[in-house]
Amino acid sequence: MEISSHQFHLLQQLNEQRRQDLFCDCSILVEGKVFKAHRNVLFASSGYFKMLLSQSSKETSQPTTATFQAFSPDTFTVILDFVYSGKLSLTGQNVIEVMSAASYLQMTDVISVCKTFIKSSLDISEKEKDRYFSLSDKDVNSNGVDRSSLYSAGWRAESSPPHSHLNPEQGTCMMGGSVWSNFSYYPASQRNAHLSKHENRQDSVKKSRHLGLQQPPDIPHYKSSKLEDRASEPPGHSAQSEEQVQIEAEVESPHVGYQYGQGSDFFLNSFLTDDLPRMRFKCPFCTHVVKRKADLKRHLRCHTGERPYPCEACGKRFSRLDHLSSHFRTIHQACKPICRKCKRHVTELTGQVVQEGTRRYRLCNECLAEAGIDSIRIDLDTEAPLEFPQEGDKDSRWHYGEDNKSDVEIVEDGSTDLVIQQVDDSEDEAEEKEVKPNIR
DNA sequence: CTGGGGACGGGGCCC
DNA sequence: TGGGCCCCGTCCCCA
Numbered sequence: 001m002e003i004s005s006h007q008f009h010l011l012q013q014l015n016e017q018r019r020q021d022l023f024c025d026c027s028i029l030v031e032g033k034v035f036k037a038h039r040n041v042l043f044a045s046s047g048y049f050k051m052l053l054s055q056s057s058k059e060t061s062q063p064t065t066a067t068f069q070a071f072s073p074d075t076f077t078v079i080l081d082f083v084y085s086g087k088l089s090l091t092g093q094n095v096i097e098v099m100s101a102a103s104y105l106q107m108t109d110v111i112s113v114c115k116t117f118i119k120s121s122l123d124i125s126e127k128e129k130d131r132y133f134s135l136s137d138k139d140v141n142s143n144g145v146d147r148s149s150l151y152s153a154g155w156r157a158e159s160s161p162p163h164s165h166l167n168p169e170q171g172t173c174m175m176g177g178s179v180w181s182n183f184s185y186y187p188a189s190q191r192n193a194h195l196s197k198h199e200n201r202q203d204s205v206k207k208s209r210h211l212g213l214q215q216p217p218d219i220p221h222y223k224s225s226k227l228e229d230r231a232s233e234p235p236g237h238s239a240q241s242e243e244q245v246q247i248e249a250e251v252e253s254p255h256v257g258y259q260y261g262q263g264s265d266f267f268l269n270s271f272l273t274d275d276l277p278r279m280r281f282k283c284p285f286c287t288h289v290v291k292r293k294a295d296l297k298r299h300l301r302c303h304t305g306e307r308p309y310p311c312e313a314c315g316k317r318f319s320r321l322d323h324l325s326s327h328f329r330t331i332h333q334a335c336k337p338i339c340r341k342c343k344r345h346v347t348e349l350t351g352q353v354v355q356e357g358t359r360r361y362r363l364c365n366e367c368l369a370e371a372g373i374d375s376i377r378i379d380l381d382t383e384a385p386l387e388f389p390q391e392g393d394k395d396s397r398w399h400y401g402e403d404n405k406s407d408v409e410i411v412e413d414g415s416t417d418l419v420i421q422q423v424d425d426s427e428d429e430a431e432e433k434e435v436k437p438n439i440r
Numbered sequence: 441c442t443g444g445g446g447a448c449g450g451g452g453c454c455c
Numbered sequence: 456t457g458g459g460c461c462c463c464g465t466c467c468c469c470a
Contacts, residue, residue: 292457293457294458295451301449302449319449320449321459321460322459322460325459326461
C-alpha cells in the first residue's frame with residue numbers, strides 16, 4: 001500500500017531541516033551569500049551536484065562547499081526552493097536567469113519548465129494582443145497584486161507533467177490557457193537585468209533619442225554563465241527606471257484603459273503600437289521592437305539560449321540557420337578563395353583545399369610546399385565535399401557527398417592530420433565573383 | 441597591445 | 456507571412 005502524501009511530507013521535513021540548518025552538510029556560496037543544504041538532496045536534484053558530490057565524497061567526509069559566480073543568490077534561491085519543494089517560482093524577470101542556472105546545474109526539468117513558461121508567455125502575449133482590442137480594462141485586470149507565476153513540478157502534480165502544472169493553491173495562472181494575468185512586478189532596476197549588451201546599447205540610444213531620457217547608472221549586476229553573459233546587464237548599462245518604463249508603456253501603448261496593474265506591462269508591451277506603425281512586435285524580455293513576428297521569434301532565441309541548429313560537422317550549435325550555414329561555409333567548406341597562411345587569393349590552379357579534422361581551408365601551392373604537407377595522400381574516390389543540408393533537410397544528418405548522404409555522420413575526431421583535397425573550384429569560382437569584401 | 445577570425449544579433453530584401 | 460539569405464556592426468578569443 002502506498003501513502004501518497006509520504007513523499008510530500010518527507011520533502012517538507014527536509015525543507016524544514018534546511019531552514020533550521022539541521023543536518024546540513026553542504027554549503028553553497030553564491031556571490032558571497034551562503035546557502036545551507038543537504039548533500040543527498042542536491043545530489044538527487046542536479047547533475048552538476050551529482051558530479052561534484054560524488055567526487056568530493058570520495059576525497060573527504062568533511063562538509064562540502066560549492067561556490068558559484070555564474071548566477072545570482074536570488075536565482076539560486078528559486079532553484080533551491082524548487083529542489084526542496086517542487087515548486088518553481090518563475091517570473092518574466094527571473095526565467096532567463098533561472099533557466100541559465102538550471103542549465104549550469106544540469107537540472108533538465110527546470111529547463112523545460114522555463115522553456116514552457118517562455119513559450120506560453122509568448123502565446124499569451126499574442127492572445128492578449130487580440131484581447132487588447134476587444135476587452136475593456138475591467139475585463140482583464142484583476143487585482144494588481146504581486147502574483148508570481150508559481151510552477152509546481154513536484155509529485156503533487158501526479159497527473160500532469162511538471163511543465164504543465166501550476167499549483168492551484170497559489171491561485172495563479174493556467175499554462176496554455178487563455179488567461180495570463182499574473183506576472184510579478186519587479187523594480188525597473190531589475191527589469192532589464194537580462195538585456196543583452198547589444199540591445200541595451202541600441203535601446204538606450206533609441207530611447208534617449210526618442211524620449212530624451214537618461215539611463216540610471218545604478219543597476220544591480222548579476223554575474224552570469226557564459227550563455228547568459230551576452231544577455232546579462234552590465235553595470236551602468238541602460239536599465240530603465242520604473243518611471244521610464246511607465247513612460248515607455250504609455251508612449252508605445254497609447255491605448256488608455258489597458259493595464260494589468262504595475263507589472264503586467266512586461267509581456268503586454270509586445271503589442272501593436274500606433275506611434276510605431278512599422279515596428280510592431282516588442283520583445284517581452286527586453287525593450288527590443290521588431291517589425292515581424294518571425295524576427296521576434298528569431299530575437300527571442302538570444303534570450304532563451306535556444307540553439308536549434310547544430311553543425312553536424314563539429315557539433316557546435318547555432319541559434320540561427322544563416323549563422324550555421326555561414327559557419328559551415330567558412331569552417332567546413334573552405335569557401336574563402338584565400339590562402340589561410342599568406343592570405344593571397346588562390347584558385348583551383350594556385351591552391352588546394354586542406355582538411356584538418358573537420359575544418360577545411362585553402363592553402364596556396366607555395367604555402368603547401370613550405371608546410372611540407374603536400375605529400376599527404378588522400379583517396380579522392382572517397383573524398384567528397386562536405387555538403388550543407390538543403391531546404392527541407394533540416395533534420396537530416398549532414399553528409400560527405402551525394403553517395404553516402406544518408407548514413408555518414410561526421411564526427412570531430414580531434415585529429416590534427418591534414419588532408420589535402422583536390423577540389424573542383426568551378427562552384428567557388430562562381431561564388432568568388434559574388435564575394436563581397438566583408439564575406440569571410 | 442593589436443589585428444584577424446569567428447560568432448552573433450539586428451535589419452532588410454527576396455521568394 | 457515566414458523562411459532563407461545577405462550585409463553590417465560589435466564582441467570575444469587568440470596568436
